[in-house]
Amino acid sequence: MEDFLLDTLLDRTVVLGYSRWGYRLRRRGWAQDDPPAGSLRGKVVLVTGASSGLGEAAAIDLAKLGAAVVLVVRNVERGERTLERVREAVPEADVSTARCDLSDPGSVREFAATRSRVDVLLHNAGVLPKERTENADGHELTLATHVLGPLLLTELLRPVLRESADARVILMSSGGMYTQALAVDDPEYRQGTFRGATAYARTKRMQAELTPLLSQRWSGDGIGAYCLHPGWADTPGVADSLPGFQRLTSKLLRTPAEGADTAVWLAATRPAPPSGRFWHDRRERPLHLLPRTRPAAGQRERLLRYCLEAIGL
């Protein structure tokens, strides 16, 4: 009970909970809860956006648990350098790279066609662009990278995931989503002045709101769907996109491994956690902290229809 109260207090204070202190305080209660050595032996885990930051840290910890890890990267040279770092950290790692640009449907299709075995799909790739740009199909970049690309890849991999005894699809959202409502009337951010941080947070909100629907959609194939936010971690992405934030909070930021912890836990813990929920620091979290962000009835379903149509399903 005491742990639960401390955990909830950390969550609602945001700054403390998302920081390294939140992670370290909570971690004290997790000693029994770490997935045991070898928990992912025999499993194939795809990690998108694995060339830096949280993706790289997750890849290392997944490899430590025995998974065959595929670093799914858009830049193969960067991916090869990451592969070397993963092998340095985990000499026995079963790790490889594969090219896929999540914002490019052609690239996603090409990549998906090469996969014959997947047990866990960690959708970690993320961007925070300064200006509004579109992919080849005319979809705004954060929507394409955070929502449409992951949806397309998962849909294409469904026949492969179905073969796994315990398939899990994990979406890396952001605590920034708490600030935004579901942008169902303007999912492509065509109206108003474009702000990268808003586009980012809106599409992270979409990931969290769609997860319960995707969980239902995929449950017939035995695929679990999970969404999480990692807190605030010191990664190249944060340093590049939010240099002011990084400078101000550098003493508070988590290590990449601390930020990646819950994604790795969701991939490996047994039995599988309940599907369709939102997680942070290994606990289920609310989808809303502000009443104004709650979607009206039918909005989530409308957004899912839009996304499925946008990817051609």
Ligand SMILES: NC(=O)c1ccc[n+]([C@@H]2O[C@H](COP(=O)([O-])OP(=O)(O)OC[C@H]3O[C@@H](n4cnc5c(N)ncnc54)[C@H](OP(=O)(O)O)[C@@H]3O)[C@@H](O)[C@H]2O)c1
């Ligand atoms: N760090 C945090 O505090 C924090 C907080 C909340 C949420 N997150 C989320 O955590 C995830 C990882 O973030 P990070 O902080 O580790 O950032 P990062 O260091 O910038 O890593 C992002 C990764 O995504 C890749 N990527 C971007 N666009 C891609 C695309 N179209 N196709 C394939 N890969 C692509 C990048 O590849 P390149 O190397 O080629 O650029 C990079 O490997 C993101 O989804 C982010 O939104 C992070």
